[in-house]
Amino acid sequence: MIWSAKLIKHREDNRIGVVFENDQKLIRRIKMISGARWSQQKKLWHIPDTLENRKRFKIMQKQDLELSPQGREHLAKFDQWLSAKRYSPNTIKTYLEALRSFLFFFKEKDIAEITNDDVLYFNTKHILKNNFSASYQNQITSAVKLYFKTVRDTKIDIEKIHRPKKPKLLPNVLSKEEVKNILEVHSNVKHKTMLCLIYSCGLRCSELLHLRPMDIDSKRNIVLIKQGKGKKDRITPLSPKILNLLRMYYQLYKPKTYLFEGKEAGTVYSPRSLQSVLKHALEKCNIQKPVTLHWLRHSYATHLLESGTDLRYIQELLGHNSSRTTEIYTHVSTKSLQQIKSPFDDL
Template sequence: MPKPFSYKIGIHRNQKVIFILFEKDSNLIQEVKKIQGSIWSQSKKVWYVLDTEYNRSLFNLEPLSYSLPSEEGIKHVQKFSYWLKSKRYSENTIKTYTDALKSFLVFYNTKDILTITNEDLVTYNNEYIIKNNLSHSYQNQLVNAIKLYFKTIQNISLELDKIHRPKREKVLPNVLSKEEVKKILEAHVNLKHRAMLSLIYSCGLRRSELLHLKSTDIDSKRNIVIIRQSKGRKDRIAPLSPKILDLLRDYYKMYKPKNYLFEGKTEEQYSEQSLQSVLKQALKKVNITKPVTLHWLRHSYATHLLESGTDLRYIQELLGHNSSKTTEIYTHVSTKSLQQIKSPFDDL
């Protein structure tokens, strides 16, 4: 690769990645785009690729084999994975938790895991997580994984009750105005693209919930959509508006999906990357430069419901939240009450 590039190992979207760093230059951007699997991060404003053996060799970085736990550590990771599977944890949780334990054991590669103490965890937090500017949420996941593992093997060296998670960041959800949502949903001429984005907003769906929907989950007689085994392995229902139902009928007549409601070219489940691309194209068409994600549509759905007078308890059910505290955050971004407050500046 050209000399102007430098590389940094990091974490992004709960994945180990290699950040590609360089001075902003159109020619260099074209070079990066040629790298197979390169992705632009809108939130971090940097290009990156997944941290794989191939990509490390491509950039002349230390091989992954040097960053593995000891042989004994690998056995601990495998044991943890086996236990998580037996408890029916989701595939994403299993991957996140085992990767977290693996990272911890790499850090203490030469230490017997049964001698690890609370002080070691504090050192790990300071020397790895904080030093590498990893997020509060990622640190929280790491602590959860390590606590859960040591609880399952009943390690007496670690005092689990004294392990504290980081203070939760108080971040407000990103919300679009109804006008912005309307522009995004109407941006595509393609009926499938319009139907996917519209269904996410009209029912407050998560990305994975939309992609796992099947045609049989749309109950047109009761005007509901059944969201099966979503986060927390819970089923729930959401109401379908007459407008979205008409849109879905037109879509079904044109595409006739076989299994999943939204399928790719080979009749398989529509991919997450393709869905992200659909949103990205819509934003470009309507000239919205905010770093909008699919989850912003879900946040906007909840906030607009609240502003129209829907009871918070119903919104909690519609979103599938376990705790009302999770849903209450939308009261902080709703402008309905704020708009009634008169600023003293107006009286000057």
């Protein structure tokens, strides 16, 4: 075995100890993990005890078994509540994992006695101390706020639990030439069709993978996206070029249940495999940028805006609840910027 991992205590903190051969490549890799430290006393590297790191090092021990009986009971109730409200499986999983981390931190304390000061202490001693991201902190906050709204006899004041300030990041956008290279490089019809459909319709990865053959309406030239993010249905225009590609793909693969199926008929195509499809395309194109599938969706929206499409229509096509979410693409569109002359040119 190249490495082994186990749960340890380090200065009263829960950590994951990782032991491996003295290999510089492995050392460089573990240094890239946020919060990684070397223990001279224990003669091992150790990293923060998070669910992400447990999965990374395949520590299969379930954290809910380490919770107090009360914590396990509340976690189960929260799971039932989320399921009854028909939250998506991914949201339920994210919220339960976030709440599990919070309850595990306070496993020695009666849940009814947890106060806002404890939430602040958790943020300081767990989130900030381990240098976790603001998005991870926001997940914890969302789960805790929602959880305490469903639990009675608590000393928590929901309104006083504040979210971390979000960094204002611009969406990553590719040029039309880069998109064209990525979409055309694959000779495999199935792989090419999947990537082309994501860009041409501005789809999320999960939306593409859950499309069914009947969702392609060739008569009206539209794609029906059912139960997308937020459990919303929407439609998006279907390009005639994509329709021709889809017909060619359908003749070759004849999908039954899902438009793009896995190795076994009737199964959903793996998100990991779809990411590999993009990765291979990038390698063939020699594109060094850390492109993700979502970049194609961002590029779709930005290119629509630059071609003169009204922002309101783009909002509908993307399935955004708020126009403020869609407005972020105005900050990366180069259409207006190209008309601005730099004073440097007059020097």
